[in-house]
Amino acid sequence: MDVFESRESEVRSYSRHWDAVFDSAAGSTMHSEDGRTFLDFFAGAGALNYGHNNPVLLRPLIDYLLSGAVVHSLDMKTPAKRRFLETFQELILIPRQLDYRVMFPGPTGTNCVEAALKLARKVTGRTHILSFTNAFHGMTLGSLSVTGNSMKRHGAGVPLTNTSSVPYDGYLDGPVPDFLWLRQALEDSGSGLDRPAAVIVETVQGEGGLRAARASWLRGLAELCREHDVLLIVDDVQAGCGRTGTFFSFEEAGITPDIVCLSKSISGFGLPMALTLFRPELDVWSPGEHNGTFRGHNPAFVTATAALEHYWRDDRFAADVAGLATRLHEGLSRIAEATEGSVVRGRGLLTGIFYADPEAARRIAAESYSRGLLVETSGPRSEVVKTMPPLTTTAEELQRGLDILADAAEHVTGAPVTLTTVA
Numbered sequence: 001m002d003v004f005e006s007r008e009s010e011v012r013s014y015s016r017h018w019d020a021v022f023d024s025a026a027g028s029t030m031h032s033e034d035g036r037t038f039l040d041f042f043a044g045a046g047a048l049n050y051g052h053n054n055p056v057l058l059r060p061l062i063d064y065l066l067s068g069a070v071v072h073s074l075d076m077k078t079p080a081k082r083r084f085l086e087t088f089q090e091l092i093l094i095p096r097q098l099d100y101r102v103m104f105p106g107p108t109g110t111n112c113v114e115a116a117l118k119l120a121r122k123v124t125g126r127t128h129i130l131s132f133t134n135a136f137h138g139m140t141l142g143s144l145s146v147t148g149n150s151m152k153r154h155g156a157g158v159p160l161t162n163t164s165s166v167p168y169d170g171y172l173d174g175p176v177p178d179f180l181w182l183r184q185a186l187e188d189s190g191s192g193l194d195r196p197a198a199v200i201v202e203t204v205q206g207e208g209g210l211r212a213a214r215a216s217w218l219r220g221l222a223e224l225c226r227e228h229d230v231l232l233i234v235d236d237v238q239a240g241c242g243r244t245g246t247f248f249s250f251e252e253a254g255i256t257p258d259i260v261c262l263s264k265s266i267s268g269f270g271l272p273m274a275l276t277l278f279r280p281e282l283d284v285w286s287p288g289e290h291n292g293t294f295r296g297h298n299p300a301f302v303t304a305t306a307a308l309e310h311y312w313r314d315d316r317f318a319a320d321v322a323g324l325a326t327r328l329h330e331g332l333s334r335i336a337e338a339t340e341g342s343v344v345r346g347r348g349l350l351t352g353i354f355y356a357d358p359e360a361a362r363r364i365a366a367e368s369y370s371r372g373l374l375v376e377t378s379g380p381r382s383e384v385v386k387t388m389p390p391l392t393t394t395a396e397e398l399q400r401g402l403d404i405l406a407d408a409a410e411h412v413t414g415a416p417v418t419l420t421t422v423a
């Protein structure tokens, strides 16, 4: 028994499936102490969109740290923070005609969700929040109260209140018109649904099984929220920062959420950082009303700025991601076709294969690991094999990952897979 098993809490999870002690990494590759090499299609659960130790981000980070500049600063002013705000404004907000105030909550995804929920309640004076079936928004009490997974909810130890879960796109398989129930419930004073402060939604359900909302569904949701004066929060913690091909995952739908949550890959380098963005009219916070010690992590501002400058100054990176996403979708479709009942789910480089038998998905992920590919499962029964390679993955690496996955799927299901190599 090693110290991880003897000393670390039972709550640990990834290290149970992946027994390697990972000691170095570069781009889309990780190495373990015992000499194994892994292709990483997990990408730090979406925190490593630009890969491991990306030199474009590492160099400015090292220079910054060696320069004697300020590392920790709560929300005091620093040149690193100024550069980040100016760059974010210039390269992300202005070109997309988004006028958002930028709030720095604590540095994790759940922190920016908590801030969003709190703000929505404060602005509207209402308490209720609507979330969707199979949503995942984080593990602290507020974000857990809008998360679907019953095992995770149970961990709260207290009732999770002031929220209701409503069907996500595709949940009812189409026999009921989208939003029929929600529209009726909002309009009917006898429905028993408290008028909500906000609706919180992921455009692709990263943890809950990779269902992707259609652009038309998202537009319908935005419209419904507008009609009923309900705030729309998009949780782009996992699907944002280019993961679906555009910087924000909601761009394709052409909607403008009232509040947006960003974390994971916003720092680009895997350093903790999060943002809650909202329309200026919603900025009703009193100074210090929501604060925290780790809101000013300057090394994260430095790498975040470098990532925006390098990858988001023009459309080339987005075009590369779109090309990779097409290849990934192609390959996964071939693998899914081999097994009855399997379908490809997701969008962009947040895509996977649903298996009717969750045991097949679990075993395929395990067989992939033993063949040198890191992929996790997603969904309430872990029934989806999830691929989330860094956006900087090369076409050759993508193909190699797909080959391993196809081999693992063939081994588990016994059904031959023909992958046409997309050169």
Ligand code: PMP
Binding pocket: 045, 108, 109, 110, 111, 113, 136, 137, 138, 139, 202, 206, 207, 235, 236, 237, 238, 239, 263, 264
């Ligand atoms: N929202 C979404 C959509 C997420 O995928 C996650 C993390 N998987 C979170 C929030 C919570 O982020 P964190 O783990 O950094 O608290």
